[in-house]
Structure formats: C-alpha cells, structure tokens
Amino acid sequence: MIATASMQTKVAPPPLRDVDAEIKLDARHVDFFYGDFQALHDASLAVQARKITALIGPSGCGKTTFLRVFNRMHDLVPGTRASGEVLLDGHNVLSPDTDVINLRRQVGMLFQRANPFPKSIYDNVAYGPHILGWSKIQIDQVVEESLKDTGLWDEVKDRLRRSARRWIRSPRCASRNSCKNSRSGIRS
Ligand SMILES: Nc1ncnc2c1ncn2[C@@H]1O[C@H](COP(=O)(O)OP(=O)(O)OP(=O)(O)O)[C@@H](O)[C@H]1O
Ligand SMILES: [Mg+2]
Numbered sequence: 001m002i003a004t005a006s007m008q009t010k011v012a013p014p015p016l017r018d019v020d021a022e023i024k025l026d027a028r029h030v031d032f033f034y035g036d037f038q039a040l041h042d043a044s045l046a047v048q049a050r051k052i053t054a055l056i057g058p059s060g061c062g063k064t065t066f067l068r069v070f071n072r073m074h075d076l077v078p079g080t081r082a083s084g085e086v087l088l089d090g091h092n093v094l095s096p097d098t099d100v101i102n103l104r105r106q107v108g109m110l111f112q113r114a115n116p117f118p119k120s121i122y123d124n125v126a127y128g129p130h131i132l133g134w135s136k137i138q139i140d141q142v143v144e145e146s147l148k149d150t151g152l153w154d155e156v157k158d159r160l161r162r163s164a165r166r167w168i169r170s171p172r173c174a175s176r177n178s179c180k181n182s183r184s185g186i187r188s
Contacts, residue, residue, distance in 0.1 A: 030084035
C-alpha cells in the first residue's frame with residue numbers, strides 16, 4: 001500500500017472509554033512538526049494500564065513519531081516541535097519542567113530495527129542496570145533472566161562476552177536464513 005499525503009496524519013478517534021479503566025497515558029490533541037512538515041495533526045490516544053495497545057497504520061502515517069513523543073525522544077532531533085498534552089499519571093510530559101531522564105526510565109522504547117551498542121552481548125543487556133548502580137550479582141541475574149525471558153539464553157549463553165553486533169549479523173542469520181530483507185538481521 002502506498003501512503004499518500006492525505007493518509008499521513010489521520011489518527012482514528014479514541015474508542016469510547018471504559019469508565020472503570022485505569023488510564024496510564026493520555027495523549028490529547030498532539031501536533032508534531034519536523035521543521036515545517038507537520039507529521040501529526042490533533043492526534044489523541046488513551047492507553048490503559050496493564051493492557052497491550054497496538055497502533056496500526058500505513059508506513060509513514062506517524063506511528064513512530066507519535067510513540068517518540070511519549071518519552072520526548074524527539075528532543076534529540078533538531079528542528080522538531082510537539083504541542084498538545086501527553087499526560088503520564090496526570091503529568092504532562094511535554095511541559096518544560098519534565099525530568100526527561102526520569103521520564104525515559106518510565107517510558108522505554110524498543111526500536112523496529114535492532115541497534116546494539118558496540119559492546120558484548122552481556123554488556124548490552126547489563127547497560128541499564130549498570131548505570132543504575134546495581135551489584136554484579138544482581139546484574140548477572142538480570143542478564144540471565146532477560147535472555148531466558150526473550151528465548152535467547154540457550155543460543156548465546158556460551159558467547160556472552162562476544163560482540164553483540166557480530167552476533168546479530170552472522171551466525172543467527174545464517175542459521176535461520178531470515179535476513180535477506182533486513183539490514184540488521186534481527187527481523188524475520
Ligand atoms: N527525522 C525526520 N525528519 C523529517 N521527517 C521525518 C523524520 N522522521 C519521520 N519523518 C516523516 O514523518 C512522517 C511520519 O513518519 P513515521 O516514521 O512516524 O511513520 P511510521 O508510521 O512510523 O512509518 P513506518 O510504518 O514506515 O515505520 C513521514 O512522512 C516521515 O517521512
Ligand atoms: Mg515506524
């Protein structure tokens with residue numbers, strides 16, 4: 001499907017709210033600009049706590065842009081601007097007094113394409129806990145648990161100290177024959 005200009009910014013109206021639902025994040029009337037180009041027009045979405053919410057739409061319609069507003073990732077892209085409100089537990093994350101470091105601890109993001117740091121598999125998984133000052137025992141434990149939870153432990157447990165970048169580019173791809181259309185090799 002080809003995304004046209006008219007499709008680009010339409011966001012479906014939010015569904016009727018369940019009065020008992022706990023709303024964790026409430027985006028209201030969000031506009032977003034990359035320089036002069038407006039990528040989001042009056043986008044609103046209420047995200048319930050402890051539920052999975054999916055954003056579905058044609059390529060280029062603004063899904064990633066919308067998600068990046070939720071943890072102010074766009075602050076890192078020069079010339080961008082967001083307006084409207086994104087209430088996280090009632091606090092507008094777009095307000096200037098938001099502590100963005102703390103915000104990004106609360107609102108994580110997994111990217112479409114894997115982009116590990118140029119470090120070992122172990123160090124990539126341990127990076128966050130290490131910055132938070134966790135002990136070696138705690139970090140060892142969370143590395144193992146995380147890799148087990150994601151189904152990767154058996155595949156990587158004997159090469160935790162090897163480069164994560166090399167691992168996603170070669171042996172895994174070769175074994176699964178799944179990387180023909182993927183630059184990173186992680187999508188299949
Ligand atoms: N850094 C940028 N600078 C300028 N325009 C951008 C930038 N990033 C995205 N855009 C534009 O904003 C619009 C929305 O892009 P976005 O990446 O949010 O769409 P998407 O729905 O996530 O697409 P896909 O399904 O392909 O991931 C597109 O027209 C895109 O070209
Ligand atoms: Mg996207």
